[in-house]
Amino acid sequence: MYKEIELNVNNQVYQLRVSPHETLLDVLRDRLRLTGAKRGCDMGECGACTVIMSGKTVYSCLTLAVEASGKPITTIEGLSENGKLHPIPQAFIDNGAVQCGFCTPGMILSTKMLLEKNPNPTQAEIRAGLSGNLCRCTGYSKIVEAIRDAASRLGK
Amino acid sequence: MSAVAQAFLPAIVGRQECLPHVLVTQSKGKIMTDKYAVVGKRVTRPDAVSRVTGEAVYAEDVYLPGMLYGALLRSPHPHARILRIDTAKAEKLAGVKAVITARSDIHPSAGSVFARDEVLYSGQKVAAVAAVDKYIAQQAVNLIEVEYEILPAVFDVMESIKMDAPVIHESRHPDMNNICSHSRKERGDIEQGFSQADIIVENRFDVAIAHQSYLEPHACVADVDSAGKLTVWTTTQGQFGVRSGLANLLKMPVSDVRVVGTQVGGGFGGKNALLLEPTAAMLAMATECPVKLVMSRQDELVDARPGPGCVVNIRTGALKDGTLVALQAEVFFDTGAFPGATIGFFDRTRGLYRIPHFQTDLYSVYTNKMPPGAYRAPGAPEITFAFESQMDIMANELGLDPIDFRLFNAVDEGDLTIDGKPYPPIALKESLMKAKAYVSSLEKKTGIGIACGKWMNGVGTSGVTMILNEDGTLNMISGAIDLTGLNTSMAQMAAEELGLPLESVKVITPDTDTAPPAAVSGGSRSTYGMGLAILEAAKDLRQQLIEFAAEILGTSPERLELAEGYIRAKNKTEMRVHIAELARRAMWSNRGPITARGSASAEAWLANAHVFITQVAEITVDEDTGRVDIHKISSFQDVGFAINPMSVEGQIQGGISQGLGWGIMEGLIFDNGIVLNDSILDYKIPTAMDVPELVPVILEVPSVDGPYGLKGAGEPSMVATPAVLANAIYNAVGVRIKEIPITQRKILIGLRLRK
Numbered sequence: 001m002y003k004e005i006e007l008n009v010n011n012q013v014y015q016l017r018v019s020p021h022e023t024l025l026d027v028l029r030d031r032l033r034l035t036g037a038k039r040g041c042d043m044g045e046c047g048a049c050t051v052i053m054s055g056k057t058v059y060s061c062l063t064l065a066v067e068a069s070g071k072p073i074t075t076i077e078g079l080s081e082n083g084k085l086h087p088i089p090q091a092f093i094d095n096g097a098v099q100c101g102f103c104t105p106g107m108i109l110s111t112k113m114l115l116e117k118n119p120n121p122t123q124a125e126i127r128a129g130l131s132g133n134l135c136r137c138t139g140y141s142k143i144v145e146a147i148r149d150a151a152s153r154l155g156k
Numbered sequence: 157m158s159a160v161a162q163a164f165l166p167a168i169v170g171r172q173e174c175l176p177h178v179l180v181t182q183s184k185g186k187i188m189t190d191k192y193a194v195v196g197k198r199v200t201r202p203d204a205v206s207r208v209t210g211e212a213v214y215a216e217d218v219y220l221p222g223m224l225y226g227a228l229l230r231s232p233h234p235h236a237r238i239l240r241i242d243t244a245k246a247e248k249l250a251g252v253k254a255v256i257t258a259r260s261d262i263h264p265s266a267g268s269v270f271a272r273d274e275v276l277y278s279g280q281k282v283a284a285v286a287a288v289d290k291y292i293a294q295q296a297v298n299l300i301e302v303e304y305e306i307l308p309a310v311f312d313v314m315e316s317i318k319m320d321a322p323v324i325h326e327s328r329h330p331d332m333n334n335i336c337s338h339s340r341k342e343r344g345d346i347e348q349g350f351s352q353a354d355i356i357v358e359n360r361f362d363v364a365i366a367h368q369s370y371l372e373p374h375a376c377v378a379d380v381d382s383a384g385k386l387t388v389w390t391t392t393q394g395q396f397g398v399r400s401g402l403a404n405l406l407k408m409p410v411s412d413v414r415v416v417g418t419q420v421g422g423g424f425g426g427k428n429a430l431l432l433e434p435t436a437a438m439l440a441m442a443t444e445c446p447v448k449l450v451m452s453r454q455d456e457l458v459d460a461r462p463g464p465g466c467v468v469n470i471r472t473g474a475l476k477d478g479t480l481v482a483l484q485a486e487v488f489f490d491t492g493a494f495p496g497a498t499i500g501f502f503d504r505t506r507g508l509y510r511i512p513h514f515q516t517d518l519y520s521v522y523t524n525k526m527p528p529g530a531y532r533a534p535g536a537p538e539i540t541f542a543f544e545s546q547m548d549i550m551a552n553e554l555g556l557d558p559i560d561f562r563l564f565n566a567v568d569e570g571d572l573t574i575d576g577k578p579y580p581p582i583a584l585k586e587s588l589m590k591a592k593a594y595v596s597s598l599e600k601k602t603g604i605g606i607a608c609g610k611w612m613n614g615v616g617t618s619g620v621t622m623i624l625n626e627d628g629t630l631n632m633i634s635g636a637i638d639l640t641g642l643n644t645s646m647a648q649m650a651a652e653e654l655g656l657p658l659e660s661v662k663v664i665t666p667d668t669d670t671a672p673p674a675a676v677s678g679g680s681r682s683t684y685g686m687g688l689a690i691l692e693a694a695k696d697l698r699q700q701l702i703e704f705a706a707e708i709l710g711t712s713p714e715r716l717e718l719a720e721g722y723i724r725a726k727n728k729t730e731m732r733v734h735i736a737e738l739a740r741r742a743m744w745s746n747r748g749p750i751t752a753r754g755s756a757s758a759e760a761w762l763a764n765a766h767v768f769i770t771q772v773a774e775i776t777v778d779e780d781t782g783r784v785d786i787h788k789i790s791s792f793q794d795v796g797f798a799i800n801p802m803s804v805e806g807q808i809q810g811g812i813s814q815g816l817g818w819g820i821m822e823g824l825i826f827d828n829g830i831v832l833n834d835s836i837l838d839y840k841i842p843t844a845m846d847v848p849e850l851v852p853v854i855l856e857v858p859s860v861d862g863p864y865g866l867k868g869a870g871e872p873s874m875v876a877t878p879a880v881l882a883n884a885i886y887n888a889v890g891v892r893i894k895e896i897p898i899t900q901r902k903i904l905i906g907l908r909l910r911k
Contacts, residue, residue, distance in 0.1 A: 021291075029216075029217075030219075033219065034210070035210065035213070035214075035216075035217035036209070036210020036211075037210075038214070038216075038371070038372065038421070039216060039373075039450070040371045040372065040373070040421075040453070040836075041453040041835070041836045042452060042453065043453065043835060043836070043837065045453075045835070045836040045837050046371055046453075046836055048371055048372075075210065076208075076209065076210040077209065077210045079209075080209055085205070085208065085209070089208035089209065090208075092204070092208055093200050093201070093204040093205065093208060094200055096198075096200070096201075096802040096803065096805070096806050098201065098204040098207050098208060099422075099639075099640040099641070099806055099810065100207075100370070100371070100372070100419075100420060100421050100422040100423075100639060100640055101204070101206075101207025101208070101212055101419065101421070102214065102370075102371040102372045102421030102422060103371050104207050104208055105208075105210050108208060126844075127844040127845050128844075128845065130843075130844040131843045131844055131845045133844075134371060134836075134841060134843060135371070135844075136368075136369055136370055136371055136422050136424070136810070136813075136814070136841065137422055137640060137806070137810045138806055138809060138810050138813070139809035139810045139811075139812055139813030139814075139842075139847050139850050140813070140844040140847050141805075141809045141847075141849070141850045142805070142806055142809065143844070144844070
């Protein structure tokens with residue numbers, strides 16, 4: 001039993017035949033080879049698989065591919081354009097917020113949505129905004145600094 | 157502040173380029189930072205770009221043509237005899253390419269290979285399947301039938317050492333069962349020590365098993381070519397260790413095994429050793445196809461190599477004035493079903509106080525649980541939790557301030573290490589004094605915890621090859637895995653030594669076929685050991701450049717020096733030749749390309765580099781619920797010399813955060829050998845909401861032999877954190893919890909009992 005779907009990822013439309021049980025994460029990684037979405041827990045806890053779908057962050061490991069059909073999706077690969085890094089990843093680099101890098105794509109996409117909703121968040125709002133994305137390397141300090149920095153870069 | 161520290165106060169000003177809240181002080185040091193152009197500066201990581209764009213290739217991101225997917229069958233029982241394995245149904249499932257079980261020529265002496273006749277822990281590998289997709293592979297695993305005869309099992313170390321406990325392996329102790337290893341350290345006469353003591357305090361502390369919880373689960377891909385050469389892409393902290401492990405186990409020549417260390421999504425010691433690789437290799441051999449194996453988070457929690465739990469019995473004696481006179485301790489580490497708990501390095505983590513009479517016995521004890529591995533400063537957070545809680549209890553009994561009590565007994569240069577060698581210059585007193593000054597500046601006087609810690613870094617097999625390109629840029633080839641910034645620090649050191657701009661140095665990490673051998677990136681050794689190799693290679697390269705330039709310039713090498721990108725005459729700078737010019741000419745002349753090699757190692761593994769640390773935690777405890785709110789943790793840590801202060805701060809903050817997890821949140825919970833909290837939902841690690849402001853205060857007392865005086869900075873920050881939280885909780889509400897993790901429930905019970 002298969003379903004025909006149309007995935008719109010980073011402004012590119014893909015026509016696919018998928019099994020109903022395949023998750024968006026499986027399809028992004030195993031079929032489209034967009035491996036920037038990471039599999040950390042496969043059960044919607046760690047946030048490493050975060051992508052943006054219809055303007056909201058979702059755990060792609062908890063989203064079935066069939067649900068994602070027709071909806072605009074942004075993955076980390078689609079964030080930077082024309083060879084220039086987006087200000088958020090640049091702020092992550094400049095503030096030493098990237099260690100192993102495994103949580104980083106999800107963190108950056110969550111940051112993007114956080115700052116779109118709240119362009120000037122307090123430290124507490126940043127921490128609350130990140131609470132769905134686990135990081136084991138940084139103790140979050142430099143990620144929080146990076147997000148403050150990104151907010152000010154985007155505000156300019 | 158000591159006179160020595162004060163004498164070097166101007167150096168503090170020299171390092172104000174650091175973040176305002178990060179105070180970098182340089183004390184007792186001979187090194188002045190402005191001496192250097194590249195090292196000691198905050199630099200961003202060039203390789204971070206690939207990690208923010210999704211380009212970086214982690215092991216699960218490796219896809220090969222015709223690749224199959226593997227799945228594992230694990231034992232549901234903690235101890236059982238395997239009577240029969242029937243794989244027929246699994247083999248018949250469409251899409252299944254191979255079902256494998258234990259090989260008769262591979263002894264099941266570790267958890268990385270299949271159990272053969274007996275399973276010794278729940279979660280142990282019994283069989284594996286390779287199939288065309290992961291769903292079929294999992295379905296096939298469910299079709300394998302295994303008949304077990306359940307055997308008696310033992311899970312608690314104190315039960316396991318009893319002579320009537322079920323025997324897991326032969327004991328290495330005449331009077332205790334299931335002892336895997338034993339290490340004793342002693343000095344003086346312990347009985348005499350206690351006979352002098354005015355007070356004697358005795359306690360037992362318990363530590364739960366904690367998982368490193370790197371975000372990336374173990375994953376690997378194995379492939380065998382038609383000539384029999386095995387290639388394994390894997391997430392590992394040490395690709396050469398994986399290579400020797402596989403060659404040994406599979407009885408292959410080392411040259412027939414190629415390991416490609418991919419990007420690593422966090423290791424913290426948990427990716428030091430073989431885990432999935434042998435199974436993936438055997439599946440690839442059985443199917444003649446590439447095979448990918450990926451662990452689920454559940455697999456991680458039931459059969460990775462977590463930090464071992466332990467029981468610590470400790471007895472200490474002191475005089476009324478606070479002088480410590482005797483210490484006796486027994487530590488029983490839970491090594492699960494196979495050797496894995498590190499116990500041999502007591503010198504590495506203790507020796508903070510002058511104690512004339514001590515006797516310590518460290519044991520690792522078999523139980524029917526998963527074998528542990530290394531977790532960031534293996535053994536140290538556990539032992540430090542017990543010993544530094546004990547120090548607080550002693551201070552309280554003696555009516556002394558916990559910082560003053562520690563300062564009074566603290567070791568300094570010339571005092572003896574646990575192994576009886578004199579300490580080189582060290583920073584324990586300085587870190588305590590800085591912490592004391594900080595604590596006295598605080599308005600709030602309760603909920604303040606203090607704890608000290610110690611760690612020593614390794615050296616380890618290290619090697620680099622430098623190739624000077626024709627435009628004057630440098631390729632530096634290294635076999636060490638860059639976990640979180642090693643390559644950047646290495647590039648800084650090479651650039652410094654050769655007078656190159658940082659962007660001219662590219663560090664390349666090829667596979668084990670091409671790179672010079674390097675030890676595991678663990679034990680806080682990498683920047684230290686690789687740095688020594690870089691210094692050696694750079695010295696050679698510099699000399700080659702000078703000699704070649706002397707030929708060209710028609711002068712003697714003694715008159716030349718390397719400066720500002722040129723080889724130039726020491727006295728008159730107009731006589732000079734650019735190193736790019738030298739590289740180019742060498743490449744197309746009889747001279748040949750300019751390359752150099754450097755290597756380093758240490759037979760004893762450990763460097764003579766003693767990192768001391770004092771941490772301060774500021775917390776409040778809700779007396780009605782037992783909830784702990786952590787406001788801030790400050791870490792006064794000696795790093796010898798910070799090659800890249802931004803990276804060092806990140807290491808310190810990350811370590812504190814993991815120590816916080818183990819201290820108050822994390823621990824595997826077992827029911828008769830079965831892990832109950834086998835998901836990340838139930839095994840909770842700190843989120844951004846749980847971790848407070850973390851303040852690294854970098855102290856720099858140079859090591860004797862390290863490059864630029866650096867000391868390993870990766871692990872030590874974690875060492876003192878569980879203890880500092882225990883001490884802060886006591887300071888806040890008078891409840892002493894002797895068991896980590898110190899969960900809210902334990903505190904609540906303590907509060908109720910107190911009333």
